[in-house]
Amino acid sequence: MRLFFGGNWKMNKTTAEARTYLDTFLGPLSSYDADIVLFCPYMILPAASQKAKGTPLSLGAQNLYPKPSGAYTGEISPAMVKEFATYVLLGHSERRIYLGETDSFINEKVRVALREDLKVVLCVGETAKERKEGKSSAVVRKQLRACLKDIPGNNLNSIIIAYEPVWAISTFPGAKPAQPADAEEMHALIKGWFTKQYGKETRVIYGGSVKPDNCEELIVHQHIDGFLPGGASLDPESFLRIINRSLEARKRAKKP
Numbered sequence: 232m233r234l235f236f237g238g239n240w241k242m243n244k245t246t247a248e249a250r251t252y253l254d255t256f257l258g259p260l261s262s263y264d265a266d267i268v269l270f271c272p273y274m275i276l277p278a279a280s281q282k283a284k285g286t287p288l289s290l291g292a293q294n295l296y297p298k299p300s301g302a303y304t305g306e307i308s309p310a311m312v313k314e315f316a317t318y319v320l321l322g323h324s325e326r327r328i329y330l331g332e333t334d335s336f337i338n339e340k341v342r343v344a345l346r347e348d349l350k351v352v353l354c355v356g357e358t359a360k361e362r363k364e365g366k367s368s369a370v371v372r373k374q375l376r377a378c379l380k381d382i383p384g385n386n387l388n389s390i391i392i393a394y395e396p397v398w399a400i401s402t403f404p405g406a407k408p409a410q411p412a413d414a415e416e417m418h419a420l421i422k423g424w425f426t427k428q429y430g431k432e433t434r435v436i437y438g439g440s441v442k443p444d445n446c447e448e449l450i451v452h453q454h455i456d457g458f459l460p461g462g463a464s465l466d467p468e469s470f471l472r473i474i475n476r477s478l479e480a481r482k483r484a485k486k487p
């Protein structure tokens with residue numbers, strides 16, 4: 232499957248900082264055969280989309296509200312996202328944990344986003360406690376089932392799953408990256424779930440303390456189709472190294 236690299240900037244960077252970042256980041260992108268997306272704060276999207284015009288970079292929002300318009304102070308509608316972005320990140324664990332987002336609310340957002348022709352990167356992943364208790368597979372299957380409830384299979388080209396174990400996300404205390412074999416096992420499980428549910432797979436990318444130094448050992452695994460780095464995407468050189476090293480490692484591994 233075609234590799235996908237999404238940078239999750241979270242609540243970082245001003246528009247001026249984003250412009251400087253893109254001055255470095257955009258140049259090398261045309262030599263990479265992969266989907267490359269920056270999930271920027273909303274405020275940056277207009278300027279970033281102007282700079283990215285005519286380049287291989289796609290942009291994504293980090294959230295949306297599942298209503299077309301109305302009295303939802305502080306929220307952003309799918310149509311507003313669509314003016315500047317083609318992707319939206321949904322179900323990120325920081326939103327689940329800090330803002331109390333539930334699977335059913337995330338499902339509403341997925342439905343609305345797809346209806347508006349946005350591409351969705353849906354995050355799933357277990358906590359450290361759930362992993363310790365041997366519940367990782369059950370938790371992730373439940374998240375998939377609930378977040379994708381009533382989503383028909385003809386949408387699969389617009390859905391990417393990000394497996395992001397909460398215990399691996401660098402900003403949570405005690406985080407450490409997943410062992411490649413553990414990540415691969417969960418990716419295979421997610422792809423198996425899709426095959427059973429829809430008769431076909433979708434891309435599954437990994438997120439959780441991905442860095443230039445550990446991307447190669449992860450990407451050589453069969454079911455890992457790319458990455459969603461957070462911290463390491465904030466520096467353009469570091470994100471470019473992840474993309475470059477992953478593509479080279481995959482070529483060497485001769486994955487289909």
Ligand code: PEP
Pocket residue numbers: 239395399400401402438439440441459460461462463
């Ligand atoms: C993320 O928040 O999506 C993420 C994976 O962050 P980090 O790469 O910093 O662990």
